[in-house]
Amino acid sequence: MSTGSGPTGEPLSSRALASHWSGAVLVCAKCSKRLDGGFGRKGRTHLAKALRKRFGLKKGRKAPFGVIEVPCLGVCPRGAVTVIDTAHPDRWRLVPAGADLDALGRDLGLDQPDRRASRSR
Numbered sequence: 001m002s003t004g005s006g007p008t009g010e011p012l013s014s015r016a017l018a019s020h021w022s023g024a025v026l027v028c029a030k031c032s033k034r035l036d037g038g039f040g041r042k043g044r045t046h047l048a049k050a051l052r053k054r055f056g057l058k059k060g061r062k063a064p065f066g067v068i069e070v071p072c073l074g075v076c077p078r079g080a081v082t083v084i085d086t087a088h089p090d091r092w093r094l095v096p097a098g099a100d101l102d103a104l105g106r107d108l109g110l111d112q113p114d115r116r117a118s119r120s121r
Contacts (some may be wrong), residue, residue: 008096017061017072024066025051025108028073031081038081038097048097054101055110083108106109 032038032046038051048069057063075082075092083093085108095104105111 003072019061019066020064021061021066022064022072023109024068025083026068026070026073028071029069029084030072031047031076032069034076035065035079035081035097038085039099039101044096047083051105051110055105059112060115085109 009054013087019111022026027046027048028046029046032048037044037046039045039047040053045053046069051057051067052059054066057065057067073082073084073092075094077094082093083104085091085093093104094108102111
């Protein structure tokens with residue numbers, strides 16, 4: 001398998017890209033789709049979008065914290081969404097539809113901007 005080369009024949013390598021994230025949360029997109037959302041005022045919003053909206057987080061690398069929808073994580077709970085806090089990857093969460101977003105945000109450290117900035121990477 002070829003790794004490719006640059007215009008002068010040197011091998012290509014990766015390069016670093018800066019991010020403002022102090023941490024990230026991975027949310028299973030398949031679980032969210034199976035629930036037809038399940039969160040927000042009308043219960044139709046996917047968990048990732050509901051968390052971003054509730055805690056004022058933008059998408060992308062310039063946000064202070066990443067909330068990312070990822071492909072199926074393989075747990076597939078009934079009536080819930082699988083969530084991984086990258087600060088604690090050994091403890092996956094099963095968040096039931098309609099769960100209290102404020103409580104979940106507190107558990108994930110999304111509720112306080114100063115805490116988001118001080119979390120270890």
